[in-house]
Amino acid sequence: MTERSxxxxxxxxxxxxxxxxxxxxxxxxxxxxxxxxxxxxxSQALDWGYFSKPPVIAALIAASTALLGNGIIAIKLPSxxxxxxxxxxxxxxxxxxxxxxxGFWAGLAFMSMPLVxxxxxxxxxxxxxxLCWSLALLFLLRALEREGWANWLACxxxxxxxxxxxYTMAAFLPSALLLVILDPRHRRWLARxxxxxxxxxxxxxxxxxxxxxxxHDFPTFRHTAEITRVGHGERGWHPAQLGEFIGAQxxxxxxxxxxxxxxxxxxxxxxWRERAHRTLxxxxxxxxxxxxxxxxxxxxNGNWAAPIFVASCLLVPAVFLADKRRWVVAxxxxxxxxxxxxxxxxxxxxxxxxxxxxxxxxxxxxxxxINLADGVAPLLAEHPGTILVGEDREIIAHLVYRLHPAEYAxxxxxxxxxxxxxxxxxxxxxxxxx
Amino acid sequence: MIYVGRxxxxxxxxxxxxxxxxxxxxxVPIHKDFRREVYVFLLKDFKGY
Numbered sequence: 001m002t003e004r005s006x007x008x009x010x011x012x013x014x015x016x017x018x019x020x021x022x023x024x025x026x027x028x029x030x031x032x033x034x035x036x037x038x039x040x041x042x043s044q045a046l047d048w049g050y051f052s053k054p055p056v057i058a059a060l061i062a063a064s065t066a067l068l069g070n071g072i073i074a075i076k077l078p079s080x081x082x083x084x085x086x087x088x089x090x091x092x093x094x095x096x097x098x099x100x101x102x103g104f105w106a107g108l109a110f111m112s113m114p115l116v117x118x119x120x121x122x123x124x125x126x127x128x129x130x131l132c133w134s135l136a137l138l139f140l141l142r143a144l145e146r147e148g149w150a151n152w153l154a155c156x157x158x159x160x161x162x163x164x165x166x167y168t169m170a171a172f173l174p175s176a177l178l179l180v181i182l183d184p185r186h187r188r189w190l191a192r193x194x195x196x197x198x199x200x201x202x203x204x205x206x207x208x209x210x211x212x213x214x215x216h217d218f219p220t221f222r223h224t225a226e227i228t229r230v231g232h233g234e235r236g237w238h239p240a241q242l243g244e245f246i247g248a249q250x251x252x253x254x255x256x257x258x259x260x261x262x263x264x265x266x267x268x269x270x271x272w273r274e275r276a277h278r279t280l281x282x283x284x285x286x287x288x289x290x291x292x293x294x295x296x297x298x299x300x301n302g303n304w305a306a307p308i309f310v311a312s313c314l315l316v317p318a319v320f321l322a323d324k325r326r327w328v329v330a331x332x333x334x335x336x337x338x339x340x341x342x343x344x345x346x347x348x349x350x351x352x353x354x355x356x357x358x359x360x361x362x363x364x365x366x367x368x369x370i371n372l373a374d375g376v377a378p379l380l381a382e383h384p385g386t387i388l389v390g391e392d393r394e395i396i397a398h399l400v401y402r403l404h405p406a407e408y409a410x411x412x413x414x415x416x417x418x419x420x421x422x423x424x425x426x427x428x429x430x431x432x433x434x
Numbered sequence: 435m436i437y438v439g440r441x442x443x444x445x446x447x448x449x450x451x452x453x454x455x456x457x458x459x460x461x462v463p464i465h466k467d468f469r470r471e472v473y474v475f476l477l478k479d480f481k482g483y
Contacts, residue, residue, distance in 0.1 A: 356465050361464075364464065368469070376460055376472065386435055386476070387436070395440070399438060
């Protein structure tokens with residue numbers, strides 16, 4: 001008997017949710033967040049690397065804006081489209097590991113996650129990372145169970161593109177190796193060329209970025225080291241940071257789904273006996289432990305372990321749909337209601353007489369930039385041929401996005417002199433005043 | 435050069451130039467306790483760091 005396909009239903013929900021998020025961006029009246037303006041600047045001068053991230057995000061924005069212009073929606077569109085695509089990758093994974101029903105609820109859990117609800121409003125490197133992670137896992141599972149090369153090469157390609165999106169993708173490799181080593185049926189692959197060629201392919205795809213870093217004094221690696229405090233003598237014991245990080249994971253996955261995930265992880269020893277559950281745990285626990293250790297000894301942003309949610313979205317319905325279906329449904333509903341409340345908070349505040357302030361407006365960081373740039377524009381226009389200069393990267397990124405100055409530079413006396421032109425800009429922070 | 439920053443006075447930067455002139459202040463009110471505000475300066479003849 002063939003299983004019922006939930007793909008059309010998931011497609012309808014994903015399309016409605018994406019259309020609604022597009023509307024929400026307009027309705028909220030938000031501008032770009034600083035990172036988005038910054039990434040847009042990168043997209044105007046495609047290169048193999050940038051100050052803080054590898055190049056995929058810039059390439060995605062460049063493709064979107066080439067088709068649709070430089071409007072806010074065009075810049076945010078790659079993320080808006082990639083998250084539903086990831087939900088379908090999860091559907092395929094769930095179907096492969098369990099059933100179409102688990103795949104459907106995994107896709108729904110992913111689309112409804114607070115992390116995706118929040119990140120879905122702006123373009124970020126997490127979108128391509130999570131898609132590449134999901135598809136790489138799908139092709140890895142196919143590769144392990146079939147002879148031939150195609151799935152291994154697809155897996156290696158996706159790991160490479162994932163690495164070019166965000167270096168966190170590197171955490172996929174140890175989990176994949178664990179999966180091969182821990183399952184006796186898969187160990188034969190260790191003696192075959194396919195997995196190793198897939199790794200070489202991933203490294204080959206990353207190679208241009210490594211070369212770019214090498215020729216630019218490794219800015220992306222130095223930035224990564226700085227934000228994790230590695231090499232800056234600030235390592236220590238930070239239980240509060242760990243608590244904050246774990247809390248962020250719980251909220252990122254959703255209040256109720258987060259409880260179910262915690263419950264499943266507490267039952268890891270029992271779940272480990274089933275092959276499909278074990279596969280998912282291997283793609284959750286190592287990265288979660290690694291970033292938790294990073295949080296405990298240094299600093300970890302809430303989204304640094306985001307790829308664990310790929311397997312988590314599958315594990316929760318797989319474990320609980322059978323005898324606690326209502327909890328899974330309630331978890332998704334709670335997430336959707338929370339997203340609605342967050343998206344419509346300014347409306348709710350208005351309707352209930354609560355005045356929006358700096359303290360209660362979660363969107364304040366994306367407000368006022370276009371008006372600010374439009375206020376600066378006449379002053380710039382009065383002095384044609386001048387270079388736009390600033391030392392605040394947030395201000396410069398937004399002004400460059402809105403005003404398209406012929407030349408701009410960061411005031412950064414510590415850096416070697418270099419101005420930036422529209423035709424050949426590296427990035428606002430890599431330039432300094434001549 | 436047109437310098438845009440959050441400070442109303444930029445002596446450390448201005449001293450690197452032969453002349454500096456405040457062109458204006460741009461304010462965008464967002465909430466009663468929150469606004470975007472920048473100062474715009476014209477800087478001429480960079481003398482070096």
